[in-house]
Amino acid sequence: MIHHGAADSxxxxxxxxxxxxxPKAPKxxxxxxxxxxxxxxxxxxxxxxxxxxxxxxxxxxAIFAPLLAPADPYQTGMIARLKPFGYKGHLLGTDELGRxxxxxxLYGGRVSLTMGMVPVMLATSIGGxxxxxxxxxxxxxxxxxxxTMDVFYAFPSILLxxxxxxxxxxxxxxxxxxxxxxxxxxxCRVAETATTQVRNLxxxxxxxxxxxxxxxxxxxxxxxxxxxxxFIYASSLVSVSVLIASGLSFLGLGVEPPTPDxxxxxxxxxxxxxxxxxxxxxxxxxxxxxxxxxxxxxxxLRAAMDIRM
Amino acid sequence: xxxxxxxxxxxxxxxxxxxxxxxxxxxxIVSNLRKYFPVRGGILNRTVGHIQAVDGMSFxxxxxxxxxxxxxxxCGKSTLARLLLYLLQPDEGELVFDGEAVHTWQxxxxxxxxxxxxxxxxxxxxxxxxxxxxxxxxxxGPRVHGTKPAAAKALARDLLRAVGLxxxxxxxxxxxxxxxxxxxxxxxxxxxxxxxxxVILDEAVSALDKSIEAQVLNxxxxxxxxxxxxxxxxxxxxxxxxxxxxxxxxxYLGHIVEIGPVEAIYQAPKHxxxxxxxxxxxxxxxQVRMTEPPLVGDPPNPIAPPSGCRFRTRCxxxxxxxxxxxxRLPPPMxxxxxxxxxxxxxxxxxxxxxxxxxxxxRPVEISTxxxxxxxxxxxxxxxxxxxxxxxxxxxxxxxxxxxxxML
Numbered sequence: 001m002i003h004h005g006a007a008d009s010x011x012x013x014x015x016x017x018x019x020x021x022x023p024k025a026p027k028x029x030x031x032x033x034x035x036x037x038x039x040x041x042x043x044x045x046x047x048x049x050x051x052x053x054x055x056x057x058x059x060x061x062a063i064f065a066p067l068l069a070p071a072d073p074y075q076t077g078m079i080a081r082l083k084p085f086g087y088k089g090h091l092l093g094t095d096e097l098g099r100x101x102x103x104x105x106l107y108g109g110r111v112s113l114t115m116g117m118v119p120v121m122l123a124t125s126i127g128g129x130x131x132x133x134x135x136x137x138x139x140x141x142x143x144x145x146x147x148t149m150d151v152f153y154a155f156p157s158i159l160l161x162x163x164x165x166x167x168x169x170x171x172x173x174x175x176x177x178x179x180x181x182x183x184x185x186x187x188c189r190v191a192e193t194a195t196t197q198v199r200n201l202x203x204x205x206x207x208x209x210x211x212x213x214x215x216x217x218x219x220x221x222x223x224x225x226x227x228x229x230x231f232i233y234a235s236s237l238v239s240v241s242v243l244i245a246s247g248l249s250f251l252g253l254g255v256e257p258p259t260p261d262x263x264x265x266x267x268x269x270x271x272x273x274x275x276x277x278x279x280x281x282x283x284x285x286x287x288x289x290x291x292x293x294x295x296x297x298x299x300x301l302r303a304a305m306d307i308r309m
Numbered sequence: 310x311x312x313x314x315x316x317x318x319x320x321x322x323x324x325x326x327x328x329x330x331x332x333x334x335x336x337x338i339v340s341n342l343r344k345y346f347p348v349r350g351g352i353l354n355r356t357v358g359h360i361q362a363v364d365g366m367s368f369x370x371x372x373x374x375x376x377x378x379x380x381x382x383x384c385g386k387s388t389l390a391r392l393l394l395y396l397l398q399p400d401e402g403e404l405v406f407d408g409e410a411v412h413t414w415q416x417x418x419x420x421x422x423x424x425x426x427x428x429x430x431x432x433x434x435x436x437x438x439x440x441x442x443x444x445x446x447x448x449x450g451p452r453v454h455g456t457k458p459a460a461a462k463a464l465a466r467d468l469l470r471a472v473g474l475x476x477x478x479x480x481x482x483x484x485x486x487x488x489x490x491x492x493x494x495x496x497x498x499x500x501x502x503x504x505x506x507x508v509i510l511d512e513a514v515s516a517l518d519k520s521i522e523a524q525v526l527n528x529x530x531x532x533x534x535x536x537x538x539x540x541x542x543x544x545x546x547x548x549x550x551x552x553x554x555x556x557x558x559x560x561y562l563g564h565i566v567e568i569g570p571v572e573a574i575y576q577a578p579k580h581x582x583x584x585x586x587x588x589x590x591x592x593x594x595x596q597v598r599m600t601e602p603p604l605v606g607d608p609p610n611p612i613a614p615p616s617g618c619r620f621r622t623r624c625x626x627x628x629x630x631x632x633x634x635x636x637r638l639p640p641p642m643x644x645x646x647x648x649x650x651x652x653x654x655x656x657x658x659x660x661x662x663x664x665x666x667x668x669x670x671r672p673v674e675i676s677t678x679x680x681x682x683x684x685x686x687x688x689x690x691x692x693x694x695x696x697x698x699x700x701x702x703x704x705x706x707x708x709x710x711x712x713x714x715m716l
Binding site: 033034201202203205206207208209210211212213216220221224225 | 419428432442454
């Protein structure tokens with residue numbers, strides 16, 4: 001298995017008696033690092049790239065909404081209400097107060113995506129930490145943390161979000177807080193399972209046998225193996241978060257009118273569903289597309305990040 | 310194997326002053342090591358019993374030797390390995406490493422112990438972090454102890470070369486890109502990275518193919534010579550232990566039953582369990598058949614082991630005294646002496662067959678039912694293929710082929 005240079009090997013004799021130089025061993029390929037492999041797989045997974053592109057499009061359009069929106073989302077016009085697509089420059093029509101649908105959808109994307117991503121990021125950091133602590137610390141700490149999470153698990157997530165948000169009084173900030181609290185238990189559970197599995201493996205014992213302290217073991221060995229499943233699960237939670245946030249706004253517990261928000265728009269346009277069905281369906285379509293694309297993106301990420309394939 | 314022809318690249322141990330006790334001082338003295346695992350049950354998870362994994366083991370390891378530890382599955386070998394590194398807290402017992410008591414206020418700290426003792430595990434796959442390349446896994450130990458990253462990486466590359474892997478080719482590879490034998494070599498390199506003096510090999514070759522096993526064993530023997538190592542070789546494979554060990558320790562259900570030089574144990578085993586274990590090995594000659602196994606059944610439950618001698622439930626020589634009194638290894642426990650923990654070899658025990666023993670160190674000719682299972686002498690002469698007057702296998706005259714030849 002030692003790689004000898006060609007000069008060291010003895011000259012070979014071929015069948016017809018000629019003495020030739022031995023064939024040169026091929027140059028050793030530089031092995032790819034883990035993230036290079038992930039990047040390579042993602043670049044060649046065209047389906048995931050598609051969904052990732054759609055997600056990127058939605059996110060960018062939300063970020064650059066002030067530049068992209070053709071009109072002011074708050075500008076009402078009582079004459080041109082519930083107009084169909086393409087009426088006098090309104091590409092997607094107008095809503096029940098005469099505001100441009102396209103602008104409202106773009107600005108609404110900002111609110112909905114914020115309420116989708118921020119709670120998940122908050123819950124990942126808190127729930128992930130709690131889960132890793134519970135998984136690594138062992139019996140008593142584990143029991144305390146996981147049984148507390150089980151209490152929250154007993155409630156269906158939407159009901160819990162509605163209850164917390166309603167108690168706190170509604171509004172965007174309270175809605176994000178409620179959603180974070182709803183997502184902490186499942187993330188904690190995923191982190192704890194992953195950490196427990198990793199902790200029992202021999203390489204952690206070998207690290208302890210090398211004299212490594214707690215911080216070193218957690219940083220070098222536990223985190224890199226346990227955070228993978230956590231992030232993949234969190235990315236699938238973004239779609240759920242967008243849905244529940246829309247639900248909260250639909251129920252009147254999220255942002256207040258006239259702030260544009262997809263869930264709120266669904267609520268107000270619900271009343272005109274028989275008059276202008278395509279208009280009423282638009283916010284719902286966008287919620288649907290965003291959720292599905294985040295979900296499928298997280299699936300693709302999971303496949304790309306699997307070390308063993 | 311190219312590893313034996315290439316010049317050794319690994320830097321030798323830095324100073325001879327690491328040897329503090331001198332050649333006569335045992336490298337490791339284990340006294341009365343005990344570890345019971347609690348069994349929890351019931352609603353409130355109360356402790357309902359204890360798994361007596363390791364119970365009062367005392368032995369020593371001399372410098373530069375390979376001590377083989379054999380025993381059935383579940384006898385406590387792996388628990389012992391972890392106890393010696395303090396990966397598990399022993400309930401009772403002391404370790405003395407080269408004259409210094411371990412984990413005591415004035416003796417050696419655990420950090421120092423872990424610089425001197427290292428372990429190679431059985432499962433080469435789960436022993437390596439799947440997210441770290443091989444050279445990073447090897448360099449981790451030195452880095453934990455303060456070595457700079459560049460120096461640690463250079464050390465890792467030297468070690469890879471020493472175990473027979475090209476560092477250019479295998480250094481950046483992840484564990485899933487390595488075969489079983491290569492992973493075990495990386496594990497050995499990782500164990501050697503901290504320059505230990507004692508390496509515990511916990512069934513390190515058991516999971517490998519026979520050809521790879523042979524290569525890894527040869528590698529281990531070369532490394533032992535080059536680096537002045539002492540090995541504790543735990544295995545259930547009797548042939549491998551015979552090949553590599555200088556002394557052998559036989560364990561049964563957490564107790565030591567016999568300890569002695571490898572030739573003495575394999576050619577003149579004393580304890581009934583050792584005899585039965587060695588008789589269980591199958592012969593390479595297909596004409597020699599064993600009709601009944603010498604050792605039947607499973608070991609008793611470690612939660613409620615038999616009173617007195619733990620082997621008495623499967624021992625053909627069990628008497629009343631064996632149930633009342635637990636036989637202990639007679640002191641001294643280090644050195645090349647062949648000692649056995651059995652009442653038969655203790656003149657004062659009261660065992661009916663014990664009176665024949667004059668000295669506890671001389672093997673007694675006791676009749677073992679084990680011999681009845683082997684082929685009779687007349688059949689042996691018919692069976693032995695070599696027609697010369699001396700049998701090649703055991704170098705004794707054909708007419709006096711000892712039953713052990715058939716092992």
